[in-house]
Amino acid sequence: MDAIPVYDVLREKMAGLARQHGLQEEEVLVYTEVLTPEQAIGRPERRDFPLLKGKEKMVEARLRKARGQAYTGCPGFFRGSLARVLELDLQDDFERAVFIATLNALARHAGLVHNTLHCRDLGPGDCGRQVAGFLSSHYGRPRLGIVGLQPALVAACAPVFPLRVIDLDPDNIGREREGVLIEDGEQAAADLVEWAQVLLVTGSTLINGTIQFWLAAQKPVIFYGNSIAGAAVLLGLQRYCPCST
Structure with missing residues (x-):
């Protein structure tokens, strides 16, 4: 179940999107934060979601005013340029979560997608x-x-x-x-x-x-x-x- 070809395609498309919107050359800081369960999902009807049980975490990348999220079982913190994100090896869940959350924020910034954040409450x-x-x-x-x-x-x-x-x-x-x-x-x-x-x-x-x-x-x-x-x-x-x- 090798996912590397998928990541190669996404890395290429993400780099092209960054160049198209003039983000590759400048130092765009991307912050990836681990959200608390209530920040991520609020207070839903059910209490058996993995986020609420502490089994998974949601990380959030912020690129200018755009936000993108990703689930991971290996949360952490990251701060760096978009170019640095594109250089990640993607050999573990943490790096993949940083990459994907950032991709979601970039796609949202570019206007390609508008629902990159987890639903909340009901x-x-x-x-x-x-x-x-x-x-x-x-x-x-x-x-x-x-x-x-x-x-x-x-x-x-x-x-x-x-x-x-x-x-x-x-x-x-x-x-x-x-x-x-x-x-x-x-x-x-x-x-x-x-x-x-x-x-x-x-x-x-x-x-x-x-x-x-x-x-x-x-x-x-x-x-x-x-x-x-x-x-x-x-x-x-x-x-x-x-x-x-």
Whole structure:
């Protein structure tokens, strides 16, 4: 599941975007901050989101007045020029989170995308219901595979579709949510692709390095989440994230 080709493409497109908007040559400072759970997601209806449980963190990059975010399990702080971000090796989740959050901020600054920030408060619940409606209207009642446990999505989709869910968090694997067993994302990924007619894939796959596998799936793939906002535009991927801002 080598994601390096995807990052090569994104690095090239990001560098071109920076040159196009005159940001490559000047010293643009990018601050990446770790957000507290309430800063990132507010007070949603449910309390079982990974952000609220402390399993994942949201980092935020600021490029002039534009902001972009990304999930990561390896948060940290970064300050440097856009050129420095483009030079990162992207060999770990922290560097990839810095790169992707910055890409999201740059894409927003360039006017390519306008919803690069996580939904807040009642947004996650509304998102789940809208995603279920979107899938129903476009695909009917397909066998749906969700990649990455997002509790509100599972709650909204479980009553509507034949559903399987995979995740990489050991604390989730083997548990049931809304009557659906959460399967091991490493062991069940290939079988899920065979079984599912439509895949709903978290944008966090762009951070954890597994996205290449899902891009190769010969099924409709819809990405969700704010992490993949800029990359979806630059790579021509389908993304549905109705409540992000």
